[in-house]
Amino acid sequence: MRSEKGSSGLKLRIVLLGEKGVGKSAIAVRFLCGRYLHEYDPNLECCYDKHEIIDGKTVKIEIFDTAGQDVLDNYLKNADAVLYVYSITSEKSFAAAKSFREELLLGDKSHIPVILLGNKRELEQGRQVSYKDGFTLARETNWKFYEMSAAVDTHRINDMVLNLASELLAETKKSNRQRRTWKIKRAMSILNVHIHQPKHSSFPSVLMPLTENKTDPPRSPALPQHPRLANRRQTCPAL
Template sequence: MKTDKRNSGIKLRFVLLGEDGVGKSAIAVRFLCGRYLHEYDPNLECCYDKYETIDGKAVKLEIYDTAGQDTLDNYLANADAILYVYSILSKKSFAAAKSFRDKIVSSSKSNLPVILIGNKRELEQGRHVSYKDGFTLARENNWKFYELSAAVDTHRINDMVLNLASEVLQNRKSNLPRKCSKLKRAMSILNVHINQAKLLSHSSSGSIAENKTQKSPLISLHPRLTERRKTCPALS
C-alpha cells in the first residue's frame, strides 16, 4: 500500500543565502523542477515545497529562497541547514560569504550544517574566485563545498540537496538518545529538589509544633498539673 508523502510529519527547511545575482533562485528551481531559470526577480522571496523519499522516509523539503529583505536571525529561525551561494565570477559575493561566516559563528545557529556553493562554473573564462579559495573557506569552518552550475548540473544539485537532507535526518536520529538522557537527568534533579523541599517543609512543621509545645506553659493548666510541676520540675 502506497503512503502519501504529503501526510509525512517530517519536515526540513533549507535556507538559500547569498548576494543578489549569484544564482540562488536558479539553484532552487533546478532542484525543484529540473529547469534552468534564465530570468528572475532579485527582490522576490519564496519558500518552495518538494516531497521526497529520503532513507526510506517521506520528507517534506522546504527550500527558502531569500532576497536579503530580513535579518539573518529571522531567516534561520526555523532552518535545518544553510546553502550559501556565491558566484565564481564575483569577488564581492565571495567576500560576503566570509562576512556570513563571521556572523553565523557568533549566532545561536552556529551548529547548523552549511554547504558553501560556488555557482556559475560554466563561465570558467570569467572566473575571479579560485576553487582553492572556496574549498579553503569551507574546510576552515567544517562546511561542505561544491562548485557547480545551475545552468547544467541538474543531477549534481539534486544529489547535493538530498545528501544534505539525509545528513540532517541522521543527526536528528543520533541526537535523540542524547536529548532523552538530558531529559532524564533534568527530571532526576527536579525530583531531588522536590524531595528536599518536602523534607524542609516537614522540618518546618516540626519546628512549629515544637515551638507550640514550648509555648504551652503560657496556656492555663489544670490546677493539679500546675501543682505537680511545682513539685517535680522535670515535668516542666
C-alpha cells in the same frame, strides 16, 4: 529538522543566501523541477517545497529563496540549514560569503549547518574565485563545499540537497535518542533516591515526660531519713 504539524513526516527548511545575481533561484528551481531558470526577479522572495523519501522517512524539503531585503536573524530564525551561494565569476560575491561567516560568529549562529556553493562553473573563462579559495573558506568554518552549475548540473544539485537532508535526519535521530536516554536516567535517579530514603517513624524522636494523671491518688510526703540510712545510701545507692 522538525515534525510537520498534522503529518507523520518531517520538515526541513533550507535558506538560500548570497548576493543578487549569483543564481540562487536557478538552483532552487533546478532542484525542485529539474528545469533551468534563465530569468527571474532578484527582488522576489519565495518558498518552494518538495516531498522526498529519505532513509524510509517522508521529508518535506522547503527551499526559501531570499532576496536580501531582510535582516539575517529573520532568515535564520527557522532555518535548519543554509545554502550560501556565490558566483565563481564575482570576487564581490565571494567577499560577501566571508562577511556572512563573521555575521554567524557574532550572532552566535555558527551551529547552523552551512553549504558553501560556488555557482556558474560553466563560465570557467570568467573565473575570479579559485576552487582553492572556496575550499579554504569552507574548511576554516567547518562548512561543506561544492562547485557546480545550475545551468547543467541537475543530478549534482539534487544529490547535494538529499545528502544534506539525510545527514540532518541522522542528527535528529541521534538527538532524540540522547534525549530519551537522559529522561530515563533522570527517572531512575529520582526512583533510586525515593527507594533509599529513610522511612520516618510514626513515634516522636524525643520522648516527652508523661504528665501526672489527675485521677491518681496524691503521693504521701517524703519522710525524713535516719542519718545512718542516708549515709548508707550514699555508699550504696541501691539501698
